[in-house]
Amino acid sequence: MALPRKESNRAIITVLGRDQIGIIAWVTGRLVEHSVNILDISQTIIDDFFTMIMVVDLKAANLELVALSRMLENEGNDKGLQVKVQHEDIFSFMHRI
Numbered sequence: 001m002a003l004p005r006k007e008s009n010r011a012i013i014t015v016l017g018r019d020q021i022g023i024i025a026w027v028t029g030r031l032v033e034h035s036v037n038i039l040d041i042s043q044t045i046i047d048d049f050f051t052m053i054m055v056v057d058l059k060a061a062n063l064e065l066v067a068l069s070r071m072l073e074n075e076g077n078d079k080g081l082q083v084k085v086q087h088e089d090i091f092s093f094m095h096r097i
Contacts, residue, residue, distance in 0.1 A: 009059040010039065010088040013072065017081035019050040026079070027052070030072060035060045050081075055088070 015027060024043065031038060036056050043052035058065060069085035076083030 013054040
């Protein structure tokens, strides 16, 4: 019998769109406003397209995952960016081989 798995407090944030000044500053600024800790970050620019993946810790966050996701997605749309926030468990399940 498998032991119950402790639920993770981590989420995966992806940001995609045309490169522009201030994308990282905007995302990290919004995260710090809501006490979301960045655990890992990877970003690159490929042929003028910006891509970023972040692993964040929501343990100390002052808003729920759904609210964070909606906020970043809506503000990202206004900036011409596609922003997705997924709980680590859902992300891992969707990307299993």
